[in-house]
Amino acid sequence: MNDRHEQWQAAERLALTLTEGGLQRMAARTLAVFLFTDAETVTMGEIADRLGVSAGSVSGSVKSLLSVGLIERLPAPGSRREHYRLRDDAWATLFTSQNTVTQLMLAAAETGIATTTADDPAHRRLTQMRDFYQFLLKEIPTLLQRWQERQQPLR
Structure with a gap:
């Protein structure tokens, strides 16, 4: 084409x-x-x-x-x-802490957690939101390292 x-x-x-x-x-x-x-x-x-x-x-x-x-x-x-x-690393960056949106989501969850009590259903949902993004940011470096290793022969 x-x-x-x-x-x-x-x-x-x-x-x-x-x-x-x-x-x-x-x-x-x-x-x-x-x-x-x-x-x-x-x-x-x-x-x-x-x-x-x-x-x-x-x-x-x-x-x-x-x-x-x-x-x-x-x-x-x-x-x-x-x-x-x-x-060059656009797609990988989309899923890292360099993504401003991810940082905003974490901050929003933390703010919400701080304004709720432990017995409030919103507190549980916000904690789950925060924990998900923290988990994601912790796991992504390993995944990205595997991606970069996979890309080495292509360069």
């Missing part, structure tokens, strides 16, 4: 699938740009041009993708625009 038109159709189908999976539409389309671009970095303006939308509508999507660790901001000496790229 060398035809750029076919690639962008595939990108839009991917974005639609991601949207059906719960990602906001603009964030899904923005992520598709990062996955399908042949440029090393992109700016919000370039994403907006590619998607045929305003730069302002891309801003929230970029912020969202930054917060979960899928993309990163890069220095661009001589440019007044911010440059972004899909992280």
Whole structure:
């Protein structure tokens, strides 16, 4: 599939699938740009041009993708625009403590636990929420190490 038109159709189908999976539409389309671009970095303006939308509508999507660790901001000496790229370890980062959303979930659970008593059903649910995220963050490094070992022959 060398035809750029076919690639962008595939990108839009991917974005639609991601949207059906719960990602906001603009964030899904923005992520598709990062996955399908042949440029090393992109700016919000370039994403907006590619998607045929305003730069302002891309801003929230970029912020969202930054917060979960899928993309990163890069220095661009001589440019007044911010440059972004899909992280090399994007999918692994999505499940680590670098994911701002995971940290927010943990903090929310802790805050809720602190405001409830041990006999309150909310306390039990919030404790389970906190314990799940703590367990996940403890177990993920081993899983990611196995993933990286698996990727070594591919590099």
